[in-house]
Amino acid sequence: MGDAAFTPLKTFLRKDAKSHQAASLARTYVAVEDGTERVSAYITVICGEIEVQANHDGEDLQYPYPRYPAVKIARLAVDRRLKGGGLGRQLVDLALGVTKELICPNVGCRFLVVDAKQPSIKFYERYGFTMIDTPDNKASESPVMFIDLHRMAV
């Protein structure tokens, strides 16, 4: 799945995805190459939370609470030979669909969030993710990005 920066993504799939699945710590969805058991891409989702920083008046009318329930994209990776082929988009659509159709109607959940690796920020922006607009977050190696599910167009 690419260069050394993405070794943790490969390691997670090989070593941890199954045990995390068995222990209900995470759910991993894989795209498999036709007729093989080779994984072309995967996405892992978990329960999460997003912290909202109050504005300078100590109050945010849009988001009055300090923390909100969320679903988090914990891992997403596409085999480098298949990048640009639409698998990343399909897996994000899957996570969004599961969250909107299965989780939100049954459990309080306001956001879909991701700690986006720098090279994937533009990819997430294409799908309507917004970066939390604080200097610390913007300077982070993996800034938090979110979709407000309550406000997104249906």
Ligand SMILES: CC(C)(COP(=O)(O)OP(=O)(O)OC[C@H]1O[C@@H](n2cnc3c(N)ncnc32)[C@H](O)[C@@H]1OP(=O)(O)O)[C@@H](O)C(=O)NCCC(=O)NCCS
């Ligand atoms: C980021 C990643 C998941 C994208 O997956 P992908 O299958 O290559 O992306 P898709 O083919 O679905 O791309 C969908 C669209 O986003 C665009 N896009 C994809 N990656 C992009 C990037 N890094 N920057 C800008 N645009 C990007 C594509 O051009 C495509 O545009 P189109 O709809 O106009 O054709 C994949 O490149 C990857 O595995 N990267 C390494 C690991 C990583 O960064 N994971 C995210 C961790 S949070």
